[in-house]
Amino acid sequence: MTNVELETGGSVWKVLTKVGDKVAAGDVLFILEVMKMEVPYEAPVAGEIMAVHIAEGEVVEEEQVAMEISG
Amino acid sequence: MTWKEETDEIVRRRELALEQGGAESIAKHHGKGKLTIRERINKLLDPDSFEEVGPTAGAGNYDENGELISLDPANFVLGFGTVDGRRIIVGGEDFTMRGGSPSPAGLRKSVYAEELAVQYKLPLVRLHEGSGGSVGGTGGKGQNLPGPVNAPARFRSVAEAMATVPVATAALGAVAGLPAGRLVASHFSVMSKATAQILTAGPAVVERAMGEKKTKEELGGWKVHTKNGTVDNGAENEEACLAEIRRFLSFMPDNIEQLAPVIECDDPIERTDEALLDIVPKDRRQAFDMRRIIHTVMDENSFFEMGAGYGRSQITGLARLNGQVVGVWGNNCKFLAGSMTTDGAQKARRFMELCETFSLPIVSLVDEPGFMIGSQAEREATIRHGTAAVLTAAMTTVPWASVMIRRSFGVAQAAHYGPEGFVLAWPSAESGPLPVEGGVAVAFQREIAAAPDPEARRKELEEELAAKQSPFPRAEAFGVHDLIDPRQTRPELCRWIDRIQPLLPALLGKANFSIRP
Numbered sequence: 001m002t003n004v005e006l007e008t009g010g011s012v013w014k015v016l017t018k019v020g021d022k023v024a025a026g027d028v029l030f031i032l033e034v035m036k037m038e039v040p041y042e043a044p045v046a047g048e049i050m051a052v053h054i055a056e057g058e059v060v061e062e063e064q065v066a067m068e069i070s071g
Numbered sequence: 072m073t074w075k076e077e078t079d080e081i082v083r084r085r086e087l088a089l090e091q092g093g094a095e096s097i098a099k100h101h102g103k104g105k106l107t108i109r110e111r112i113n114k115l116l117d118p119d120s121f122e123e124v125g126p127t128a129g130a131g132n133y134d135e136n137g138e139l140i141s142l143d144p145a146n147f148v149l150g151f152g153t154v155d156g157r158r159i160i161v162g163g164e165d166f167t168m169r170g171g172s173p174s175p176a177g178l179r180k181s182v183y184a185e186e187l188a189v190q191y192k193l194p195l196v197r198l199h200e201g202s203g204g205s206v207g208g209t210g211g212k213g214q215n216l217p218g219p220v221n222a223p224a225r226f227r228s229v230a231e232a233m234a235t236v237p238v239a240t241a242a243l244g245a246v247a248g249l250p251a252g253r254l255v256a257s258h259f260s261v262m263s264k265a266t267a268q269i270l271t272a273g274p275a276v277v278e279r280a281m282g283e284k285k286t287k288e289e290l291g292g293w294k295v296h297t298k299n300g301t302v303d304n305g306a307e308n309e310e311a312c313l314a315e316i317r318r319f320l321s322f323m324p325d326n327i328e329q330l331a332p333v334i335e336c337d338d339p340i341e342r343t344d345e346a347l348l349d350i351v352p353k354d355r356r357q358a359f360d361m362r363r364i365i366h367t368v369m370d371e372n373s374f375f376e377m378g379a380g381y382g383r384s385q386i387t388g389l390a391r392l393n394g395q396v397v398g399v400w401g402n403n404c405k406f407l408a409g410s411m412t413t414d415g416a417q418k419a420r421r422f423m424e425l426c427e428t429f430s431l432p433i434v435s436l437v438d439e440p441g442f443m444i445g446s447q448a449e450r451e452a453t454i455r456h457g458t459a460a461v462l463t464a465a466m467t468t469v470p471w472a473s474v475m476i477r478r479s480f481g482v483a484q485a486a487h488y489g490p491e492g493f494v495l496a497w498p499s500a501e502s503g504p505l506p507v508e509g510g511v512a513v514a515f516q517r518e519i520a521a522a523p524d525p526e527a528r529r530k531e532l533e534e535e536l537a538a539k540q541s542p543f544p545r546a547e548a549f550g551v552h553d554l555i556d557p558r559q560t561r562p563e564l565c566r567w568i569d570r571i572q573p574l575l576p577a578l579l580g581k582a583n584f585s586i587r588p
Binding site: 007008033034035036037038040 | 356357358383404405406407408410440443506508
């Protein structure tokens with residue numbers, strides 16, 4: 001299981017994947033808005049999305065686990 | 072009558088010293104996956120180049136006839152040696168004896184490391200694994216007598232070394248107390264993720280004083296210290312740390328009186344990269360990869376990043392342009408929009424001080440939205456540390472080339488330009504007192520609120536103002552030396568580095584200000 005952790009705080013602009021989705025390494029999982037910039041987060045590994053802990057519009061914090069990917 | 076007996080005795084003492092803490096202690100050390108100090112030194116240096124200083128220093132144990140039974144060698148190994156053919160000073164604690172806590176002779180040799188480097192004007196490499204003094208003292212006779220009031224300032228040589236020669240240090244095991252202080256008093260420091268921890272004080276002291284129960288790794292492992300800037304880099308293991316130190320030294324002159332070494336460059340200076348034409352998205356909200364720009368503009372594979380784990384909104388490192396060394400600094404818009412945070416500013420300041428100390432020209436790739444804002448930024452005194460970076464830039468004497476890649480805003484942008492610097496702008500450059508997104512909201516607050524569709528009016532105003540921040544009017548006003556096709560960045564910078572060569576010799580010697588940890 002691989003956790004996708006947030007590098008900074010910000011707000012969640014778009015969540016592009018949901019639980020059960022299969023992703024390849026490098027696929028964009030979600031996009032954060034930080035200081036008026038879009039910050040895409042890519043899948044570090046290939047696998048299935050096992051959990052999503054963020055929602056669009058939510059204000060999030062540094063080091064928060066956003067998603068969990070099998071593999 | 073010859074001196075054979077005595078020369079045999081010298082040989083015997085040298086052999087005894089090589090036994091370090093003894094076979095059992097060395098086996099235990101190896102068992103933890105760690106190299107001994109002598110192995111570390113040999114792996115760092117060119118083969119057979121180590122010339123040891125004080126190999127027979129230590130504490131002798133004698134029988135009743137005054138015959139030497141055994142020798143406890145000084146637990147700090149020190150000497151000269153070469154890295155890629157260039158002489159350096161290298162030293163480190165021997166953890167197989169007293170856990171690296173200094174013995175009397177060990178302490179003398181350890182303190183001598185900086186003095187030797189300053190005297191011989193040679194780069195200093197310290198390979199640390201050890202702790203500071205012990206409450207019981209260093210264990211020698213008379214050692215518990217406090218030092219005289221007129222003793223030379225203990226840390227003077229540590230500071231002098233930083234102002235005179237390149238200092239690179241690795242933490243290869245647990246490093247605490249004095250060695251931890253010396254570790255960070257470096258121009259480049261790296262810690263082994265597999266074996267090192269850095270501790271102001273270890274778990275036992277912390278638990279006693281603070282009631283906090285933590286392991287060495289939790290207190291001072293790489294996850295803590297590569298993120299807070301205690302060390303510049305983390306490397307997988309000891310060998311990788313030594314490789315990073317060799318790499319760092321390859322960019323550095325031997326001392327402040329020399330220029331950095333120039334190497335043959337087989338990467339064409341006219342090489343252009345088509346990818347630069349659209350690497351910066353037209354949509355200002357979309358980020359781009361500054362490291363990708365650095366890699367393609369600099370000589371192939373020459374970029375050596377320092378401090379990637381902390382102050383992550385700023386990217387700093389060393390690289391080459393047509394074989395000549397430059398310091399490289401760029402903003403990372405993927406992290407807090409590339410803004411000047413407190414730790415980013417500290418990292419940038421130290422980077423500029425490194426360049427100033429060793430007369431390294433600076434290439435600055437600018438995408439600066441301004442100081443980081445918000446309550447956390449206020450709590451971290453961002454404006455003070457950020458301004459320190461701005462004033463450091465203003466006081467540098469090394470040549471600068473600044474390329475306006477995208478944003479260049481506020482007070483913070485001034486940190487990215489040196490006095491009399493060469494300034495180029497990409498078509499994507501925007502500059503002004505503050506980014507339109509924030510600026511419009513403040514300056515047109517009432518007008519936006521009064522509009523029938525405030526959100527639409529805000530966007531309209533932002534577009535109008537963004538147009539005014541374009542680089543074309545700036546170029547017309549001779550506000551930049553030139554507006555360039557991004558693909559021409561490497562050729563432009565290679566011509567610049569050639570032009571500034573005659574300026575460099577005059578910069579040698581003591582800098583107006585030097586680097587501090």
